[in-house]
Amino acid sequence: MYSNTDTNNKRTLASSTVGGERYEVKRHHGTKYPHLLNFYSVPPTEEITIDEFESFAFDRLQVLKALEGAILRNKSEDDVKKYLEETSNKWLPLHSNESSKAYLVQEERRKDHISHFILRLAYSRTEELRNWFLKYECALFKLRFLRENPTEKQAFLNDENMRWKSLNQAEKKLMKEELNACSIPITTDGEFCDLFEIDFEKVPDLVARRAVYLKEGKAYVPVTQQLSLVMYEFRQRLAKALELASKSFITLRNERIMPMLDEIIKQYDGRTQTSNYSVINNPIADNLVDHFPLCMQHLYQNLCENHHLKHYARIQFNLFLKGIGLTVEESLAFWKKSFSKVDEDKFQRDYAYNIRHNYGVEGKRQDYKPLNCMSLITKHRPNSGEIHGCPFREFSQPNLKAKLVQMGVRNDEHIREILNLAEEEHYQVACTKYFEITKGLLDKNNDSIIIETIEHPNEYLNASVLLEKNRKKMSNKDK
Amino acid sequence: MANFLGESYMDIDDPEVHEDNDVDMIIESSSNKEDDKERNFWKGSTNAKPDKFEIEEGSLELLRVFYKRFFPYKTYCYWLNYSIDPMDKPFQNREFNFVKPGDDEVYMRYLSFDTIEEFKNEVLRVCPKKIDIGAVFTAKPKEKKSLKLSALKPVEKELIFDIDMNDYDEFRTCCSGATICEKCWQLIAVAIKILDSALREDFGFKYLLWVYSGRRGVHCWVCDERARKLSDDERKSIASYLGVIKGGAQQNKKVHLYKNSLHPSLTRAHKIIEEYFERVILEDQEVLKDEREWTKVLECIPDDGVRRRLDDDWRKNSSRHSTEKWDNLLAELESSTKMTKNQKKADSLRVCKIEIMLQYLYPRLDEAVSTKMIHLLKSPFCVHPSTGRVCVPIIPEECENFNPMVVPTISSLYNEINDYDRSHVKNDGERSLHDYEKTSLSPYIKYFDKFVQSILKETLAKNKAAMQMSMEF
Ligand code: SF4
Ligand SMILES: [Zn+2]
Numbered sequence: 001m002y003s004n005t006d007t008n009n010k011r012t013l014a015s016s017t018v019g020g021e022r023y024e025v026k027r028h029h030g031t032k033y034p035h036l037l038n039f040y041s042v043p044p045t046e047e048i049t050i051d052e053f054e055s056f057a058f059d060r061l062q063v064l065k066a067l068e069g070a071i072l073r074n075k076s077e078d079d080v081k082k083y084l085e086e087t088s089n090k091w092l093p094l095h096s097n098e099s100s101k102a103y104l105v106q107e108e109r110r111k112d113h114i115s116h117f118i119l120r121l122a123y124s125r126t127e128e129l130r131n132w133f134l135k136y137e138c139a140l141f142k143l144r145f146l147r148e149n150p151t152e153k154q155a156f157l158n159d160e161n162m163r164w165k166s167l168n169q170a171e172k173k174l175m176k177e178e179l180n181a182c183s184i185p186i187t188t189d190g191e192f193c194d195l196f197e198i199d200f201e202k203v204p205d206l207v208a209r210r211a212v213y214l215k216e217g218k219a220y221v222p223v224t225q226q227l228s229l230v231m232y233e234f235r236q237r238l239a240k241a242l243e244l245a246s247k248s249f250i251t252l253r254n255e256r257i258m259p260m261l262d263e264i265i266k267q268y269d270g271r272t273q274t275s276n277y278s279v280i281n282n283p284i285a286d287n288l289v290d291h292f293p294l295c296m297q298h299l300y301q302n303l304c305e306n307h308h309l310k311h312y313a314r315i316q317f318n319l320f321l322k323g324i325g326l327t328v329e330e331s332l333a334f335w336k337k338s339f340s341k342v343d344e345d346k347f348q349r350d351y352a353y354n355i356r357h358n359y360g361v362e363g364k365r366q367d368y369k370p371l372n373c374m375s376l377i378t379k380h381r382p383n384s385g386e387i388h389g390c391p392f393r394e395f396s397q398p399n400l401k402a403k404l405v406q407m408g409v410r411n412d413e414h415i416r417e418i419l420n421l422a423e424e425e426h427y428q429v430a431c432t433k434y435f436e437i438t439k440g441l442l443d444k445n446n447d448s449i450i451i452e453t454i455e456h457p458n459e460y461l462n463a464s465v466l467l468e469k470n471r472k473k474m475s476n477k478d479k
Numbered sequence: 480m481a482n483f484l485g486e487s488y489m490d491i492d493d494p495e496v497h498e499d500n501d502v503d504m505i506i507e508s509s510s511n512k513e514d515d516k517e518r519n520f521w522k523g524s525t526n527a528k529p530d531k532f533e534i535e536e537g538s539l540e541l542l543r544v545f546y547k548r549f550f551p552y553k554t555y556c557y558w559l560n561y562s563i564d565p566m567d568k569p570f571q572n573r574e575f576n577f578v579k580p581g582d583d584e585v586y587m588r589y590l591s592f593d594t595i596e597e598f599k600n601e602v603l604r605v606c607p608k609k610i611d612i613g614a615v616f617t618a619k620p621k622e623k624k625s626l627k628l629s630a631l632k633p634v635e636k637e638l639i640f641d642i643d644m645n646d647y648d649e650f651r652t653c654c655s656g657a658t659i660c661e662k663c664w665q666l667i668a669v670a671i672k673i674l675d676s677a678l679r680e681d682f683g684f685k686y687l688l689w690v691y692s693g694r695r696g697v698h699c700w701v702c703d704e705r706a707r708k709l710s711d712d713e714r715k716s717i718a719s720y721l722g723v724i725k726g727g728a729q730q731n732k733k734v735h736l737y738k739n740s741l742h743p744s745l746t747r748a749h750k751i752i753e754e755y756f757e758r759v760i761l762e763d764q765e766v767l768k769d770e771r772e773w774t775k776v777l778e779c780i781p782d783d784g785v786r787r788r789l790d791d792d793w794r795k796n797s798s799r800h801s802t803e804k805w806d807n808l809l810a811e812l813e814s815s816t817k818m819t820k821n822q823k824k825a826d827s828l829r830v831c832k833i834e835i836m837l838q839y840l841y842p843r844l845d846e847a848v849s850t851k852m853i854h855l856l857k858s859p860f861c862v863h864p865s866t867g868r869v870c871v872p873i874i875p876e877e878c879e880n881f882n883p884m885v886v887p888t889i890s891s892l893y894n895e896i897n898d899y900d901r902s903h904v905k906n907d908g909e910r911s912l913h914d915y916e917k918t919s920l921s922p923y924i925k926y927f928d929k930f931v932q933s934i935l936k937e938t939l940a941k942n943k944a945a946m947q948m949s950m951e952f
Contacts, residue, residue: 216683346583381725
């Protein structure tokens with residue numbers, strides 16, 4: 001696995017990552033790393049010190065975690081970019097070729113290369129770890145790709161042999177109308193821009209958005225959408241490499257490296273432990289319902305009326321309960337009681353599994369976090385007949401108005417404000433406004449707490465509970 | 480933000496969602512008398528005779544006869560094997576679920592079978608009131624207990640779609656609940672036409688098996704190899720491509736077209752819809768008949784003035800027919816488009832007509848069914864437990880003329896075969912007929928045979944080519 005050469009601190013990583021095979025590192029233009037971007041298809045073969053091993057891994061992890069944090073907090077793409085720039089410069093700086101004079105780009109790229117492979121190995125161990133690593137490595141690559149200048153990008157793609165079948169003018173003419181309808185960009189000389197013919201499976205995100213023309217299984221992808229293709233390639237390759245690494249991991253029994261890899265993974269575990277949104281300990285009591293955000297009120301009301309919730313609504317509400325602090329047993333008891341029309345057998349068969357699954361005690365044993373507003377707003381939009389999601393987004397204006405009135409918002413000005421925000425697609429801001437209005441934060445100056453934009457239903461609940469506590473305290477003092 | 484990661488997909492990845500729409504529906508419509516009546520099929524009709532037990536036994540007996548004499552075991556197993564004998568992985572590693580006969584839904588999960596015989600014997604033994612088909616796994620699902628969790632992974636399954644009348648209930652006026660008539664069947668028929676053409680022309684799929692669900696919906700099984708191999712993410716992208724109707728029970732406007740130009744797939748859908756909109760939506764469903772109905776349509780128009788003018792006009796002339804009101808609406812949209820100086824507004828008014836048309840007739844798909852490889856779906860040729868109808872294939876080109884009310888039921892088949900046997904004496908030398916050939920089930924089975932043959936031929940040709948290739952090397 002590694003060779004004990006001159007000093008006992010030198011280690012080589014290469015053979016451990018690819019099950020015993022050695023690769024020659026490609027050399028271009030006399031340098032080892034001609035590009036900032038890297039598909040990481042070739043493992044490093046050089047020897048590194050234990051110190052480097054640890055610090056490289058740690059530094060890259062900081063970047064990936066920062067990225068995760070920014071994405072989970074739903075920062076805008078620009079914010080994420082800026083944030084990444086800062087953390088990268090601190091932990092894992094990487095500069096383009098133009099600036100090569102001022103920086104040690106070869107050193108930077110070596111660190112990038114090696115640290116990727118250390119983490120790849122460490123994170124290959126379980127499916128959950130693999131998925132996490134894949135997700136944030138893709139995000140990192142994407143941001144770097146976007147930041148790199150076009151000539152460099154093209155040079156990189158050429159070296160990686162990323163070429164696709166492109167259409168000639170005659171072929172484009174044949175589907176002129178369809179291409180126009182798909183808003184394929186036109187170049188200055190009035191022709192369509194370069195267009196690739198690609199199996200539709202390779203551009204799932206473009207297909208999902210109906211952003212490409214599809215014909216008999218082929219997608220016609222404009223050069224402007226190249227990113228999708230590159231990301232697909234990156235993701236596929238890395239996913240496959242992780243699978244492979246996971247297999248060689250089993251055979252890897254090295255008493256020096258294993259503890260270090262364990263150490264790296266521990267840092268990841270620390271992350272999952274932090275999902276503690278709870279300030280309340282007793283199971284759901286009816287007076288707690290007043291603190292629910294509108295989305296959860298809506299589900300709860302429906303549940304009380306119909307003694308049933310559909311699949312996604314159940315997940316949404318169940319994870320919310322989990323966030324409140326209900327244990328899996330308490331949660332099961334709650335659902336059992338609420339699904340009063342369902343007999344025990346059916347309950348166990350059709351629902352109990354999924355409820356336990358949300359708690360990570362079934363199936364993949366993944367500890368799911370309560371869903372935040374952004375996932376509720378963007379993912380799994382309800383189909384007809386379904387009631388989950390964020391009401392500020394999913395309700396039509398008249399229905400939202402009716403709901404607001406029902407919930408006690410009576411002031412026309414307030415109603416208009418909320419409706420406008422919702423219509424302009426500022427759902428979370430609308431929700432925050434709703435909070436301020438219903439909690440009387442706007443008209444009472446004595447406890448004018450300024451709350452931040454609601455990002456999470458459990459955060460809404462916690463803020464509401466806290467507010468009530470503080471007010472009670474205040475009024476006790478007053479007496 | 481999800482898009483930002485290049486994957487607009489889910490965090491909640493539920494490996495075993497054994498969610499059953501029918502189950503959901505039963506709970507939600509348990510107050511619905513129609514539904515109760517239908518559900519009593521196993522007990523005979525609602526004007527039940529006192530001796531309930533015997534009747535129950537009776538329909539179970541009918542089901543047994545069906546499985547014994549009519550179920551096309553051989554073709555069915557060849558289909559799922561994607562090749563003729565011997566049975567191989569695609570069949571042997573395929574998950575089946577049976578629901579035992581009887582009032583309570585007792586599931587038998589993780590079944591799998593090594594041979595046609597084994598499958599047939601188990602069906603005859605259990606006499607399931609429902610058979611579900613799941614994915615093909617890396618190992619035999621029946622050996623689940625002795626396998627490591629990681630050894631049982633789904634590897635392929637047909638791409639499936641589920642269209643249910645349930646999703647049209649918000650505007651369906653001819654029927655409600657579990658009932659269905661020729662008028663509302665047309666809603667499903669148009670959905671079939673649109674989805675069928677999109678799957679063939681856009682995605683290049685060829686082997687599409689459409690199956691009546693036995694009550695008020697249809698399923699589509701896309702059997703091409705390429706479709707079977709799709710990952711969940713790829714399935715999600717297709718479902719999203721075809722997911723034009725968005726928005727839940729609290730949103731009336733469910734179609735939003737952002738651009739001026741219509742995607743070619745939607746242009747084709749729109750062309751199909753134009754053929755049917757007037758008859759199906761305006762004449763049959765009369766969606767502009769009274770205020771409650773027309774308000775839903777008006778809510779799709781992004782302009783207060785237009786909405787108000789139409790509403791006022793129709794209140795005064797509410798007896799006007801839906802087709803005429805639709806003409807009013809179009810005229811109003813057109814003149815307002817011309818009048819407005821706001822380009823954005825003009826665009827949104829211009830596409831509004833198409834949005835409304837799509838909203839009413841574009842297929843309403845249950846996305847969850849299509850996006851998960853492991854999702855189970857009711858098998859073709861089983862019998863709907865509440866109607867007794869056989870889940871027969873539908874020929875997409877003739878879907879308009881398909882009449883769900885005359886689909887063979889297990890009791891009609893029983894009568895047909897008895898009548899036939901009573902009145903026919905076999906002549907010498909005459910070929911003996913299969914039982915199904917003596918009944919109205921015959922055309923459906925023949926169609927299924929042909930369908931399966933065409934797939935088998937292709938796999939055969941592919942294997943031959945592969946063989947030849949390897950020989951040459
Ligand atoms: S913004 Fe968030 S908390 Fe508020 S209703 Fe929507 S999803 Fe719920
Ligand atoms: Zn009808």
